[in-house]
Amino acid sequence: xxxxxxxxxxxxxxxxxxxxxxxRNPALHPTDVEIRNSPDVLEMHQQIIREMNExxxxxxxxxxxxxxxxxxxxxxxxxxxxxxxxxxxxDIYNEDPAVLYRQAGEGAAAAKPVDLMAVGKRTFNxxxxxxxxxxxxxxGAFPPLDGAERVxxxxxxxxxxxxxxxxxxxxxxxxxYNGDMPAWGQLSDEEIAGVxxxxxxxxxxxxxxVSPALVKxxxxxxxxxxxxxxxxxxxxxxxxxxxxEEAAPAPVTEAKSN
Amino acid sequence: MASIxxxxxxxxxxxxxxxxxxxxxxCRQTVLIYYTSAVFWLLLGSVxxxxxxxxxxxxxxxxxxxxxTFGRVRPAHLTSMIYGWAVMAAIGTLLWLQARMGxxxxxxxxxxxxxxxxxxxxxxxxxxxxxxxxSTSTEWLEFPVPVLGFFGFCLVLVxxxxxxxxxxxxxxxxYVSQWYIYxxxxxxxxxxxxxxxxxxAPHVNGTVRAIANWWFAHNVLGxxxxxxxxxxxxxxxxKVTGRPVHSYHLSLLGFWTLALFYNWAGTHHLVGxxxxxxxxxxxxxxxxxxxxxVTTVAINHHMTMLGQFxxxxxxxxxxxxxxxAMSYTLVSFHGSLAALRSFSEVAHFTHHTIAHSHLxxxxxxxxxxxxxxxxxxxxxxxxxxSSAPLIKVHFWTTAIGSIIYVVGLGWAGLVxxxxxxxxxxxxxxxxxxxxxxxxxxSVAGTLMSIGHVVFAILVWRMLRGDGAEQQGPTLFTTxxxxxxxxxxxxxxxxxxxxxx
Numbered sequence: 015x016x017x018x019x020x021x022x023x024x025x026x027x028x029x030x031x032x033x034x035x036x037x038r039n040p041a042l043h044p045t046d047v048e049i050r051n052s053p054d055v056l057e058m059h060q061q062i063i064r065e066m067n068e069x070x071x072x073x074x075x076x077x078x079x080x081x082x083x084x085x086x087x088x089x090x091x092x093x094x095x096x097x098x099x100x101x102x103x104x105d106i107y108n109e110d111p112a113v114l115y116r117q118a119g120e121g122a123a124a125a126k127p128v129d130l131m132a133v134g135k136r137t138f139n140x141x142x143x144x145x146x147x148x149x150x151x152x153x154g155a156f157p158p159l160d161g162a163e164r165v166x167x168x169x170x171x172x173x174x175x176x177x178x179x180x181x182x183x184x185x186x187x188x189x190x191y192n193g194d195m196p197a198w199g200q201l202s203d204e205e206i207a208g209v210x211x212x213x214x215x216x217x218x219x220x221x222x223x224v225s226p227a228l229v230k231x232x233x234x235x236x237x238x239x240x241x242x243x244x245x246x247x248x249x250x251x252x253x254x255x256x257x258x259e260e261a262a263p264a265p266v267t268e269a270k271s272n
Numbered sequence: 273m274a275s276i277x278x279x280x281x282x283x284x285x286x287x288x289x290x291x292x293x294x295x296x297x298x299c300r301q302t303v304l305i306y307y308t309s310a311v312f313w314l315l316l317g318s319v320x321x322x323x324x325x326x327x328x329x330x331x332x333x334x335x336x337x338x339x340x341t342f343g344r345v346r347p348a349h350l351t352s353m354i355y356g357w358a359v360m361a362a363i364g365t366l367l368w369l370q371a372r373m374g375x376x377x378x379x380x381x382x383x384x385x386x387x388x389x390x391x392x393x394x395x396x397x398x399x400x401x402x403x404x405x406x407s408t409s410t411e412w413l414e415f416p417v418p419v420l421g422f423f424g425f426c427l428v429l430v431x432x433x434x435x436x437x438x439x440x441x442x443x444x445x446x447y448v449s450q451w452y453i454y455x456x457x458x459x460x461x462x463x464x465x466x467x468x469x470x471x472x473a474p475h476v477n478g479t480v481r482a483i484a485n486w487w488f489a490h491n492v493l494g495x496x497x498x499x500x501x502x503x504x505x506x507x508x509x510x511k512v513t514g515r516p517v518h519s520y521h522l523s524l525l526g527f528w529t530l531a532l533f534y535n536w537a538g539t540h541h542l543v544g545x546x547x548x549x550x551x552x553x554x555x556x557x558x559x560x561x562x563x564x565x566v567t568t569v570a571i572n573h574h575m576t577m578l579g580q581f582x583x584x585x586x587x588x589x590x591x592x593x594x595x596x597a598m599s600y601t602l603v604s605f606h607g608s609l610a611a612l613r614s615f616s617e618v619a620h621f622t623h624h625t626i627a628h629s630h631l632x633x634x635x636x637x638x639x640x641x642x643x644x645x646x647x648x649x650x651x652x653x654x655x656x657x658s659s660a661p662l663i664k665v666h667f668w669t670t671a672i673g674s675i676i677y678v679v680g681l682g683w684a685g686l687v688x689x690x691x692x693x694x695x696x697x698x699x700x701x702x703x704x705x706x707x708x709x710x711x712x713x714s715v716a717g718t719l720m721s722i723g724h725v726v727f728a729i730l731v732w733r734m735l736r737g738d739g740a741e742q743q744g745p746t747l748f749t750t751x752x753x754x755x756x757x758x759x760x761x762x763x764x765x766x767x768x769x770x771x772x
Contacts, residue, residue: 069510069516071448071523072518074518074521074575076521094553094560098613102550108549109553
């Protein structure tokens with residue numbers, strides 16, 4: 015990287031001074047001489063040029079077909095944003111235009127019913143510690159759910175157990191269990207209905223599903239209860255008629271906020 | 273004054289030549305520091321890349337050292353390549369181009385070389401932090417936040433130098449490469465600082481970080497590497513072929529539509545993610561709108577090259593630059609289409625994305641920087657490259673390696689996506705399917721790394737002064753080799769005649 019003068023190249027004269035005073039002709043270095051004397055001078059012309067002029071701009075016009083294509087593309091962009099842009103709203107996560115443009119009334123009707131089995135299967139993860147994944151429980155400690163009489167019995171009793179828990183001796187499939195089951199009232203009506211539907215339809219159980227409305231009604235009816243259920247109280251409850259359900263409220267959908 | 277125009281195009285005046293010599297000399301130390309450091313990080317990044325690639329199909333490879341586990345080697349590879357290689361090569365190139373096109377000397381002759389050293393310290397600090405486990409684990413921003421101090425210092429100087437060269441320029445008319453460089457120089461620091469705040473600040477949480485992360489990661493490519501890469505293409509293609517750029521109007525359209533649309537594109541990486549639908553939709557539309565600048569630039573470059581493709585046989589610079597320019601068209605068209613929801617549902621989270629990013633950062637940007645370096649090194653050092661065959665080896669290993677890489681992983685990624693979308697196929701079967709393609713990636717990466725070593729040897733020999741006594745540029749086909757080739761053919765003909 016020293017600045018000592020070197021044999022000059024066409025584009026890199028050894029120093030500014032030489033350039034300014036024109037004491038040397040940078041074009042006449044040996045390669046140039048060789049090239050000029052070569053019979054192929056025309057063909058080589060392009061290759062020996064060390065450096066061309068600084069780039070310049072041409073003035074060819076923009077092709078019309080290109081502009082047409084661009085306008086079409088921009089048109090598509092507008093259409094796509096209108097269709098899939100969710101109206102630029104922060105609370106719409108689904109690009110499906112049906113979500114945005116659905117009317118409120120249609121929305122309620124078209125809303126998909128909740129899959130209670132799916133909700134229940136997920137919620138049942140809370141239960142497997144004691145009742146096990148296969149619903150068999152642990153003999154002598156935790157009662158089974160698979161084939162248990164109460165599981166396929168009146169659903170409002172089951173809802174009551176989940177809402178407030180259990181305490182004391184309980185007869186299940188001819189065995190007596192003396193333990194505690196915690197209350198699960200913190201779960202939503204939908205989750206309780208889901209988990210009940212799941213255990214009633216899994217393994218060898220074949221009982222019908224439980225609606226969230228029933229759970230809701232049961233929650234209202236037993237709102238004042240603070241202690242867990244006992245085996246005898248449950249048997250009494252089983253003989254009572256189930257609470258009256260209110261009409262199921264329409265599930266909340268995105269369309270409601272439109 | 274000497275008549276240089278004998279072997280030059282008309283209208284080269286000697287004052288212009290003198291200015292050229294002076295600007296090249298003013299750039300020498302700064303560009304040299306940035307360029308040689310870039311080559312160092314390129315080599316280190318290649319080693320880390322091969323390690324990461326091998327670990328994908330030999331999981332136990334070097335697994336006993338925690339600082340060489342995949343989770344550290346991979347981000348170390350990425351940051352070494354982006355902040356070590358790509359950004360340093362970009363800064364060196366843009367400073368030289370600025371001085372050249374403005375016909376001004378590089379300002380800050382002391383501070384700019386220092387900035388090159390400071391940048392190296394920043395990258396080294398960040399790399400060590402990643403390898404010992406202090407990565408921020410935000411992709412493309414893995415360096416610990418204090419690295420911003422080092423980078424910020426350098427970027428302020430680079431912005432200042434760019435603006436000063438703009439103000440002092442001797443030619444009133446600005447050339448398209450200058451627009452891209454000013455764009456990139458002003459966009460990148462803004463991107464880096466805002467992305468750091470939006471991903472690392474304590475009270476920014478959740479999906480906002482993901483949005484900011486992809487906005488940044490995509491824009492590093494689009495609003496920093498792309499402008500510098502395109503500025504190089506716009507400069508070197510007309511420079512080497514000696515023809516004006518096809519159309520000023522297309523240049524204008526291409527630049528402003530890039531500036532307008534690219535910034536929106538990043539969020540297409542979040543298709544299917546838990547963020548408002550409009551953010552993704554706008555990202556997809558922004559990506560598709562990139563057809564406008566890319567088509568424009570592709571036409572402009574192609575029409576400039578039309579009839580000049582013979583130069584590819586002789587000029588190393590042009591060969592790398594044209595490879596890069598073609599890859600730019602390809603990667604951008606592919607990126608636009610890959611942003612669509614229907615495509616993304618298959619290709620997202622597969623090796624296809626990796627192939628795409630290498631098509632962009634390697635086949636486009638890295639090859640472009642190789643081309644620029646082949647042009648700029650001899651001018652700032654006033655020496656020639658010592659070996660044309662070695663340059664050929666460099667070109668073909670990197671070109672073939674990167675093609676194997678992109679085609680192999682691109683295809684494997686698509687099949688992987690289709691298999692993963694089919695619930696009947698077990699996940700392990702999908703993994704097993706990709707193994708041969710991951711091995712092909714290791715082969716491709718090794719080829720590319722061989723090219724990098726060859727390039728490093730060429731740079732080393734240039735620094736040592738091997739090409740100092742040589743007269744005239746190092747071209748693939750020189751006047752001498754052309755004549756030798758012709759004589760060989762003539763002798764062969766005569767021999768054939770003799771036999772007959």
